[in-house]
Amino acid sequence: MGHDHDHDHDGEGTAYSSLSPMDARVRALETLLTERGLVDRAALDAVVERYEKEVGPHNGAQVVAKAWAEPDYRRWLLEDADAAIASLGHVGRQGEHMVAVENTPERHNMVVCTLCSCYPWPVLGLPPVWYKSPAYRSKAVIDPRGVLADFGVTLPQDMQIKVWDSTAEVRYLVVPMRPEGTEGLSQEQLTALVTRDSMIGTGLARAPHEVSA
Template identity: 70%
Template sequence: MGDHHHDREHDHDNHYSDMQARVRALETLLTEKGLIDPAAIDAIVETYETRIGPRNGAAVVAKAWAEPDFADWLKRDATAAIASLGFTGRQGEHMRAVFNTPETHNIVVCTLCSCYPWAVLGLPPVWYKAPAYRSRAVIDPRGVLTEFGVQLPEQKKIRVWDSTAELRYLVVPERPAGTEDYSQEELAALVTRNSMIGTGLALLPGEVA
């Protein structure tokens, strides 16, 4: 069999997993002691992946939509702008915000590892770490977007940003039409996790569950 799975790429994978390793160790301990059901852990992880985690990022996006000054700050120094809301990465990694426009759509990938902006998006979705996404998002981003149900006009450019351990990206989706009188809370409800990775768009006013 060989131990090909110990190649360099997988060593690199481990950089992001400090927090995850501790979560896993805790899970193992609690499960062995019969204190927790693995299914319950799955539910907790799911909550962090899709509910709690991305809400921080959604608050950042909503503020940028509502406050031009904050949007400017986010463009210039995303790390500081995001930290001003109390969301910072434990490793102090830098953040960069990339803004979708009518001309350009941004999508984020980490080709070498699984770097992900924990502080604003919580836990990465399983597909984000998958080799298929990591390679195809670079080669065929339009095709990947189509698979996520996002059909962009042919003339719209797609920019792919490759995050690293030092620099993580947050996509600021375009603000949907018809939200002029929305509060920041209402705006934040339109911001999905995938729209902040670039594999989705913000929800339209009628689409909020």
């Protein structure tokens, strides 16, 4: 039993029960922290709940849907994304500047961060792992069409693809094109069409029939 102590520390220990090593380890941390009165189940559940439901791409999707539905808001968003986004209550960190870039039939926008993995958390929630992978970061700049193909997106050959490199100061939000056949939809219904990937530019907004009611 004792022989695997040392290299066990990173959680790679042998699974000698039905619990995975990491599962057991994290349960152990919770037990210890609960015993010491530092955490309790209700508080943990509340955190998970709010990260999964409250944030996430929902905030950004709401921004995009509003821009689709309201020409004045769209103009404001493109001119002053910080203020337009803040008006919906989604406030980023101080000094972080948001810029909204709009997809058009002529130009598709895609966001990358080649230096680190700057990501507009308050509007897009928790970023996907691939966003920070060296593969995505380098390939997005060199071969954006190839990256889009990896994501299953094919754009017309004559459509320009503009790649925006985020910095610590400026973060981009892609406003995807409003899908066809959505004229009669409410803003709430439109919101459901806006995916996280469509706001990074590695995807398109979903068509109404792609959203299961």
